[in-house]
Amino acid sequence: MMKKSVSFAEISPSEFFYRNRDLAGFSNPTRALYSATRELVENSLDACELIGVLPEIFIRITPLDKDEKQPDPKSYILKVQDNGPGVDPKYLPNAFGRVFFGSKFRLRQARGMFGMGGTMSILYGQITTNKPVKVISSTNDGKAYKFEMMIDIRENVPIILSKESIPTEGITGTSVEIALQGDFYRASSKLQEYFKQTAVVTPYANIVYLDAIGRIWYYERVTKLMTTPPIETLPHPYGIDVEALRRLLQDTSEETLSKFMYKNFHRVGENIARRFLEFSGFKEALNPKALTNQQIVSFVDALHRYDGFLKPDASCLSPINKEILEAGILKELKPEFIATSIRPPSAYSGFPFIVEVGVAYGGKILPPRLTLFRFANRIPLLYDEGNDISWKIINEDIDWRHYNVGTDAPVALITHVCSTKVPYKTVGKEYLADRPEIERELKNALREVLRQLQTYLSRKGSMAMVQRKIGIYNKYLPMIATFVTELSDVKKLPKYKSLLDKSEDKDENKIIDEKEDEPKIVTDDKKVILSENVLDYEKDGVNKSAKQTTIEDFK
Amino acid sequence: MYENMDNGIFPEIVIPSRSVKNLVYDEELEQYILGLSKVKRSSQNIKHIRPFTQLVWLAFFVNKLLKQGKTSTLRDVYYSAQAYNIDFKDQPESDDIITDLEAAFSRAREDFSIYPEERSAVFGDLTIEYTVKGYEGKRLNLASHPDGYLIGPSLSTCEFVETSAEMVIAVEKGGVFTRFVEEKVHERYNAIIIDTAGQPPRSTRYILKRLNKEMHLPVYILTDGDVYGEHIAMVIVAGSANAAHIRDLTVPTAKWIGVWGTDILKYKLPSIPLTDQDVKRIHELKKDPRYNKELWQRELDVFLKIRKKSELEAFAKYGLTAIVDKYLRDKLDEAKSF
Numbered sequence: 001m002m003k004k005s006v007s008f009a010e011i012s013p014s015e016f017f018y019r020n021r022d023l024a025g026f027s028n029p030t031r032a033l034y035s036a037t038r039e040l041v042e043n044s045l046d047a048c049e050l051i052g053v054l055p056e057i058f059i060r061i062t063p064l065d066k067d068e069k070q071p072d073p074k075s076y077i078l079k080v081q082d083n084g085p086g087v088d089p090k091y092l093p094n095a096f097g098r099v100f101f102g103s104k105f106r107l108r109q110a111r112g113m114f115g116m117g118g119t120m121s122i123l124y125g126q127i128t129t130n131k132p133v134k135v136i137s138s139t140n141d142g143k144a145y146k147f148e149m150m151i152d153i154r155e156n157v158p159i160i161l162s163k164e165s166i167p168t169e170g171i172t173g174t175s176v177e178i179a180l181q182g183d184f185y186r187a188s189s190k191l192q193e194y195f196k197q198t199a200v201v202t203p204y205a206n207i208v209y210l211d212a213i214g215r216i217w218y219y220e221r222v223t224k225l226m227t228t229p230p231i232e233t234l235p236h237p238y239g240i241d242v243e244a245l246r247r248l249l250q251d252t253s254e255e256t257l258s259k260f261m262y263k264n265f266h267r268v269g270e271n272i273a274r275r276f277l278e279f280s281g282f283k284e285a286l287n288p289k290a291l292t293n294q295q296i297v298s299f300v301d302a303l304h305r306y307d308g309f310l311k312p313d314a315s316c317l318s319p320i321n322k323e324i325l326e327a328g329i330l331k332e333l334k335p336e337f338i339a340t341s342i343r344p345p346s347a348y349s350g351f352p353f354i355v356e357v358g359v360a361y362g363g364k365i366l367p368p369r370l371t372l373f374r375f376a377n378r379i380p381l382l383y384d385e386g387n388d389i390s391w392k393i394i395n396e397d398i399d400w401r402h403y404n405v406g407t408d409a410p411v412a413l414i415t416h417v418c419s420t421k422v423p424y425k426t427v428g429k430e431y432l433a434d435r436p437e438i439e440r441e442l443k444n445a446l447r448e449v450l451r452q453l454q455t456y457l458s459r460k461g462s463m464a465m466v467q468r469k470i471g472i473y474n475k476y477l478p479m480i481a482t483f484v485t486e487l488s489d490v491k492k493l494p495k496y497k498s499l500l501d502k503s504e505d506k507d508e509n510k511i512i513d514e515k516e517d518e519p520k521i522v523t524d525d526k527k528v529i530l531s532e533n534v535l536d537y538e539k540d541g542v543n544k545s546a547k548q549t550t551i552e553d554f555k
Numbered sequence: 556m557y558e559n560m561d562n563g564i565f566p567e568i569v570i571p572s573r574s575v576k577n578l579v580y581d582e583e584l585e586q587y588i589l590g591l592s593k594v595k596r597s598s599q600n601i602k603h604i605r606p607f608t609q610l611v612w613l614a615f616f617v618n619k620l621l622k623q624g625k626t627s628t629l630r631d632v633y634y635s636a637q638a639y640n641i642d643f644k645d646q647p648e649s650d651d652i653i654t655d656l657e658a659a660f661s662r663a664r665e666d667f668s669i670y671p672e673e674r675s676a677v678f679g680d681l682t683i684e685y686t687v688k689g690y691e692g693k694r695l696n697l698a699s700h701p702d703g704y705l706i707g708p709s710l711s712t713c714e715f716v717e718t719s720a721e722m723v724i725a726v727e728k729g730g731v732f733t734r735f736v737e738e739k740v741h742e743r744y745n746a747i748i749i750d751t752a753g754q755p756p757r758s759t760r761y762i763l764k765r766l767n768k769e770m771h772l773p774v775y776i777l778t779d780g781d782v783y784g785e786h787i788a789m790v791i792v793a794g795s796a797n798a799a800h801i802r803d804l805t806v807p808t809a810k811w812i813g814v815w816g817t818d819i820l821k822y823k824l825p826s827i828p829l830t831d832q833d834v835k836r837i838h839e840l841k842k843d844p845r846y847n848k849e850l851w852q853r854e855l856d857v858f859l860k861i862r863k864k865s866e867l868e869a870f871a872k873y874g875l876t877a878i879v880d881k882y883l884r885d886k887l888d889e890a891k892s893f
Contacts, residue, residue: 469601472604472605476604476605477598479608479611483611484556487614487615496560496561498563499560
């Protein structure tokens with residue numbers, strides 16, 4: 001009998017994502033058009049922010065075939081252009097034509113998680129339309145380079161179809177144009193929502209979006225304040241797993257474990273390294289490369305157990321910040337009241353994070369109900385709201401009555417979690433898992449802004465109350481004056497007008513409840529035991545037919 | 556008040572508190588009176604200013620009535636207020652303000668020319684002389700019209716001239732009142748008959764009191780055989796807690812002659828079971844100091860024990876006239892003995 005031969009073939013990362021594109025948000029033409037737009041826009045914003053340039057982003061979606069009668073889904077051309085630093089032509093083909101080639105493996109907050117989103121979009125475009133991607137990029141050397149490329153999916157390498165250079169007169173930036181299958185009709189409202197929410201957290205960007213049916217959406221810059229670009233940091237010991245440690249060990253040139261530690265780990269100095277090694281029983285002088293597999297596992301285990309490491313610092317994070325968040329909320333939601341809460345940095349599993357929350361109330365734009373805008377690393381999260389941790393807190397942990405916010409109140413809550421590693425539940429980056437550390441910070445921040453809203457509402461309520469009271473005095477005092485005048489048998493009304501002024505500056509706390517006015521009762525030993533009910537059936541004319549009735553029936 | 560307003564001071568009104576907590580049973584008067592608690596209503600207090608204005612308006616309105624010699628009714632007051640933009644939300648609210656005015660002056664509303672809607676009636680040999688405007692000096696015998704006479708403003712203010720009657724019989728309801736007139740109770744028992752129409756209005760109680768005091772007539776009360784009937788009798792005897800601010804409305808010597816719980820057994824009257832509500836009220840009244848007398852407590856206990864109640868009409872079992880021919884005679888005889 002012949003032995004059956006089984007062949008195993010290695011698959012490239014491109015191939016892997018080609019086969020698993022559903023995971024990355026390209027599951028259908030609607031979602032794919034939305035995801036591709038989003039990935040390219042986020043890359044552009046990241047690029048601008050990294051060098052501190054106020055972003056100018058242009059997005060255009062046009063049908064590939066000009067015959068507009070063809071129904072969706074169909075092929076579209078998506079173009080996203082920015083004024084970022086551009087990509088050096090040496091690296092450009094790999095940056096756009098190869099999955100996993102990106103700068104985002106270091107620890108620094110960025111919108112994209114793996115740096116593959118842009119390439120995924122290109123890959124998706126290629127497999128649905130078989131058209132090349134056109135990338136034009138200009139760094140600062142006076143020339144722009146235009147590439148037309150496709151991706152060799154099996155080999156995970158870019159295939160350059162054409163390359164030319166064009167003079168640019170000093171303008172930098174990148175423009176990416178892909179052809180892809182999409183369903184604009186269905187994706188349109190999501191895209192609008194995406195841009196609107198993006199504008200909320202990037203009010204320092206000019207975003208122009210020309211959609212597939214010729215409408216222009218313009219999100220105007222209202223502030224020149226920008227978020228501080230994050231600083232790259234080393235990984236924190238708590239965030240290290242076996243594979244990460246193995247790679248660090250492979251790359252290191254240090255010859256002792258202690259040196260290896262303080263060169264490669266975030267916030268680990270000589271002292272902490274020494275104390276940790278004592279704690280874990282590894283010798284300081286041990287050559288890192290000499291660790292066995294077994295030792296690597298127990299080293300990682302010790303890293304996670306040791307409680308002497310300093311908390312990760314937050315310089316690698318780039319929160320939105322109060323002024324920018326408020327400017328964005330004001331610009332897009334035009335509410336009558338805004339409050340924000342920026343929580344101090346915290347960490348989960350060695351990953352630092354910051355929670356920022358805003359509340360907007362009233363105005364003409366907000367609908368008469370609660371709206372939740374969720375952001376993670378400044379990306380709007382538009383899908384699967386019901387599974388998100390913020391939603392869970394809002395629904396289960398917040399007692400809305402306590403804050404005097406009714407179900408029909410025009411309230412928007414804006415939650416933002418930024419971290420070097422946002423705990424998404426899925427690769428699709430749509431909702432956050434319930435990490436207790438993050439949950440606690442979100443809860444505190446939500447409560448803080450809601451307390452501010454409550455204060456505002458009660459102040460607003462008491463203003464209305466004062467107005468109403470003035471109205472009441474204006475109504476009754478002249479009546480009293482008239483009746484009293486007739487009772488006193490005089491002609492002239494008393495000079496009661498001064499009372500109207502007095503009533504206006506009355507401190508409302510002075511108003512005593514009518515009940516409180518009733519003095520304590522006098523009775524001595526003659527204890528009265530009388531039910532209020534007795535009074536009811538002593539009313540005149542209470543007889544057989546009326547005996548069972550209440551006061552209401554005597555109207 | 557005028558001076559206060561003129562001097563920039565918010566006027567205030569102080570009236571005795573009518574809260575249940577301020578009700579005191581006076582052993583000597585044998586009625587409820589108000590305690591010493593007072594309620595201050597200030598025009599400065601946003602929660603007071605509305606009832607304050609209502610009360611001032613009522614004083615103004617009553618002042619007009621008295622000056623012009625007119626009368627009004629509870630309902631009439633409620634509707635008249637609308638003409639002055641005084642917003643009572645319903646009639647009970649306006650009735651309540653009227654009671655406030657009563658309490659403020661310790662006078663009954665009839666003194667302010669405000670009467671309830673007439674319901675109560677009187678019939679029998681009693682000659683009265685009107686004092687109301689336009690009828691001054693006119694006389695009338697109250698046995699002249701077999702439907703009886705409504706006790707309204709003119710009867711409430713009349714003078715009693717003469718009567719041949721030897722007693723007053725107050726009955727709880729119109730049907731029995733009419734039967735009594737038909738059966739000539741006024742002649743057979745030499746009585747003035749009064750229909751209290753349920754809980755008697757104050758003007759009716761006032762007439763009862765005057766007949767008792769001025770004409771020296773004993774008052775007998777006949778009600779349904781239940782806790783409400785017993786309490787109607789009690790209010791005639793000892794006054795209501797509702798009107799604790801008014802004295803001189805009680806007839807302490809009036810006698811409740813039935814229908815007692817014991818009568819239900821004795822006459823084997825058709826009956827219906829007590830409701831939970833009935834039982835609850837019996838327990839409430841048992842604690843009421845007005846009921847601290849042997850007969851009253853005993854009958855409450857009997858009701859509780861037999862768990863039954865009967866109407867006056869139950870005597871129809873023995874024929875339409877049995878209640879007059881047999882029961883009334885029995886009970887009056889019995890009453891004379893206690």
